[in-house]
Amino acid sequence: MSDIKKRIEQLRDEIRRHDQLYYVLDKPEISDSQYDKLFRELEDIEKDHPDLITPDSPTQRVGGEPLKAFKTVSHKVPLMSLGNAFDFDELDAFDKRIKEGLGISGKASVEYVCELKMDGLAVSLEYKDGRLMKGSTRGDGVTGEDITQNLKTIKSVPLSIEKDINIEVRGEAYLPYNEILKLNEERLGSEESKFANPRNAAAGSLRQLDPKITAKRPLDIFFYYSPDASVKTQFDLLHYLNDIGFKVNSHFRLCKGLDEVKKFISGWETKRNELDYEIDGIVVKVNDLEAQKKLGATAREPRWAVAFKYPPEQKETEIEDIIASVGRTGVITPVAMLKPVNLRGVVVKRATLHNQDEVDKKDVRIGDHVIVQRAGEVIPEVVRVLKEKRKGASKPYHIPSKCPVCCEKVVREPDESAHRCINKSCPAQLKGTIQHFASRNAMDIMGIGEQLSAQLVDSKLVKSPADLYDLKKSDLFKLERFAEKSAQKIIDAIEKSKSRPFSKLLNALGIPNVGEATAEDLAEHFNTIDMLMKASIEQLSKVHEIGPKIAASIHDYFGSKENHQMIERLKKARVNMRCETRDASKLQLYGKSFVITGTLSRPRPEIEDEIKSLGGDIHSSVSKKTDYLIAGTEPGSKFEKAKHLGVKTINENEYKKLIGTGH
Numbered sequence: 001m002s003d004i005k006k007r008i009e010q011l012r013d014e015i016r017r018h019d020q021l022y023y024v025l026d027k028p029e030i031s032d033s034q035y036d037k038l039f040r041e042l043e044d045i046e047k048d049h050p051d052l053i054t055p056d057s058p059t060q061r062v063g064g065e066p067l068k069a070f071k072t073v074s075h076k077v078p079l080m081s082l083g084n085a086f087d088f089d090e091l092d093a094f095d096k097r098i099k100e101g102l103g104i105s106g107k108a109s110v111e112y113v114c115e116l117k118m119d120g121l122a123v124s125l126e127y128k129d130g131r132l133m134k135g136s137t138r139g140d141g142v143t144g145e146d147i148t149q150n151l152k153t154i155k156s157v158p159l160s161i162e163k164d165i166n167i168e169v170r171g172e173a174y175l176p177y178n179e180i181l182k183l184n185e186e187r188l189g190s191e192e193s194k195f196a197n198p199r200n201a202a203a204g205s206l207r208q209l210d211p212k213i214t215a216k217r218p219l220d221i222f223f224y225y226s227p228d229a230s231v232k233t234q235f236d237l238l239h240y241l242n243d244i245g246f247k248v249n250s251h252f253r254l255c256k257g258l259d260e261v262k263k264f265i266s267g268w269e270t271k272r273n274e275l276d277y278e279i280d281g282i283v284v285k286v287n288d289l290e291a292q293k294k295l296g297a298t299a300r301e302p303r304w305a306v307a308f309k310y311p312p313e314q315k316e317t318e319i320e321d322i323i324a325s326v327g328r329t330g331v332i333t334p335v336a337m338l339k340p341v342n343l344r345g346v347v348v349k350r351a352t353l354h355n356q357d358e359v360d361k362k363d364v365r366i367g368d369h370v371i372v373q374r375a376g377e378v379i380p381e382v383v384r385v386l387k388e389k390r391k392g393a394s395k396p397y398h399i400p401s402k403c404p405v406c407c408e409k410v411v412r413e414p415d416e417s418a419h420r421c422i423n424k425s426c427p428a429q430l431k432g433t434i435q436h437f438a439s440r441n442a443m444d445i446m447g448i449g450e451q452l453s454a455q456l457v458d459s460k461l462v463k464s465p466a467d468l469y470d471l472k473k474s475d476l477f478k479l480e481r482f483a484e485k486s487a488q489k490i491i492d493a494i495e496k497s498k499s500r501p502f503s504k505l506l507n508a509l510g511i512p513n514v515g516e517a518t519a520e521d522l523a524e525h526f527n528t529i530d531m532l533m534k535a536s537i538e539q540l541s542k543v544h545e546i547g548p549k550i551a552a553s554i555h556d557y558f559g560s561k562e563n564h565q566m567i568e569r570l571k572k573a574r575v576n577m578r579c580e581t582r583d584a585s586k587l588q589l590y591g592k593s594f595v596i597t598g599t600l601s602r603p604r605p606e607i608e609d610e611i612k613s614l615g616g617d618i619h620s621s622v623s624k625k626t627d628y629l630i631a632g633t634e635p636g637s638k639f640e641k642a643k644h645l646g647v648k649t650i651n652e653n654e655y656k657k658l659i660g661t662g663h
Contacts, residue, residue: 011042039058078297082302110257111288113235113253113255114252114282115251116282117280117282118278118279123138126167129164130163141300153214170223171221174202175218205217216440224238224241225237234286269310283308312373317340319370326426328432334356335351335353337349338372343372348374352380352381355419365385367394369386370385371384406423424562430464438468443500445496446493501576503522507519513553521545532554532558535554587614589614592616593617593618595621595642597638598639600632622642626642628655
């Protein structure tokens with residue numbers, strides 16, 4: 001056993017080192033196949049010896065069942081927002097306030113550190129004895145959401161560091177810009193699911209209840225602060241974090257006074273286009289940490305730092321046409337087709353005009369000269385029309401009264417801003433429906449994206465999602481670029497999708513107003529498709545966070561004869577339509593109550609979830625009814641109370657033996 005333990009530690013150390021080289025330092029030493037070989041060896045050994053698995057093992061980055069909800073985390077030191085400066089005059093005013101606060105007079109200058117202002121999601125990570133124990137969002141600055149399992153999926157987040165220290169570090173998680181564009185292309189079938197900006201993309205990825213979804217998105221992170229480091233300056237702090245294994249953005253600068261700060265800001269205004277991630281400004285911080293403490297903070301923001309925000313880059317271009325795009329729910333979106341223009345290194349050819357109200361408000365017409373911007377947004381927008389350049393007798397644009405794809409009637413409901421094609425068989429809607437049904441967060445049918453969805457619909461092979469399960473290899477041979485191997489992959493992926501969780505099917509159906517979270521709540525509450533289909537509006541309204549409008553929408557969907565027929569066909573195809581249920585009385589810890597005290601090798605919430613999954617109950621205080629007190633190191637008063645009441649006290653190893661994972 002000692003040799004096995006030694007090999008496990010060797011593998012873990014080696015994999016961590018290569019993770020650091022690849023994801024943090026960008027200096028890989030081995031090939032992907034060599035890395036995979038090391039990783040597989042570690043996985044195989046841990047599979048044979050599950051008692052040797054530790055939370056900081058590289059194999060534990062992705063795992064566990066989807067969470068039902070995020071727990072709340074209290075920040076020891078508030079995670080504050082930053083005040084903004086939008087021009088150099090406001091930056092001068094900031095510098096003046098700093099000097100007054102520090103009692104600096106005359107021509108003496110303040111030393112600042114300038115850092116790139118990432119446009120992502122602020123997070124906090126807590127390490128105990130060098131191991132990652134907890135990760136959370138900023139939230140309201142005082143409390144955030146526990147997203148530990150999701151943060152573990154980011155390869156540049158160390159699960160453990162070389163120093164056995166207790167430290168909190170803060171950083172900004174983000175998605176590279178090109179990855180956001182790819183994700184948006186995959187999500188074209190849904191009008192409201194595109195990521196509008198990098199912050200939205202990072203938050204949407206990290207706030208997934210299923211860590212496996214987060215793991216599929218190539219998130220990255222830069223660290224910039226710790227309230228626990230024993231250093232004297234922000235400049236030293238950044239170097240310290242980098243030295244102990246945290247990824248720090250290398251483009252920071254120590255500036256001797258405000259003139260150097262302004263030069264740094266001006267230089268990056270154009271250079272930022274060369275980055276593969278989004279920055280919307282520069283963070284300027286007083287370098288001296290003691291000076292930071294002296295300056296303090298207001299209720300919302302520190303006085304010793306400011307975010308200089310770059311103005312959005314705007315360009316003039318011309319609207320060559322306005323087209324009506326039809327989404328999977330039938331919503332008609334007016335899209336401006338632009339004379340190509342380069343915005344922040346990206347050639348923009350189209351911009352959404354959202355709806356008719358927006359078109360009317362800005363009076364956008366074909367042939368108009370307009371100002372467009374991205375302003376940190378992934379989706380470009382038309383800011384305003386240059387009406388003084390309007391030529392001739394142009395006409396106001398109106399969404400057509402007939403669908404541009406199927407020529408059926410287009411309607412606008414009195415309480416909606418959107419126009420909608422009423423033909424449920426509209427090819428454009430069907431293409432979006434098939435693409436959504438097969439998407440990663442739905443039935444996850446690899447290979448069926450926008451292009452293949454369109455081919456399947458255009459060739460009339462698929463007229464409903466249920467038709468996917470009738471496809472044969474010979475059908476696919478009729479389409480372009482399909483041979484034996486590629487066709488078999490699609491058929492295998494369709495077959496595999498039959499065992500997807502019930503909640504994923506509900507999300508795949510595209511029920512109006514039902515997304516991933518609501519689908520999970522519905523699956524858990526009703527357990528089977530038959531129970532859900534029979535539910536009344538009143539019964540639906542009792543489900544977590546489902547109000548009357550959503551309840552009515554779900555009820556209407558299942559009231560449709562067409563939808564009933566499709567679901568019956570999916571049943572015949574043996575698509576999973578129920579939640580897995582277990583007889584609680586047969587679970588190992590059924591009816592047993594537990595209290596936990598002291599420090600354990602794993603995060604307490606992880607152990608609590610494990611106990612609940614095995615049928616046990618968790619309580620916060622010890623009583624005569626408590627069956628077990630699990631005591632870690634440095635147990636508190638609960639330990640003494642348990643002894644007084646005669647409650648059985650067990651350590652972590654004894655708990656593992658109790659549930660069958662220890663020796």
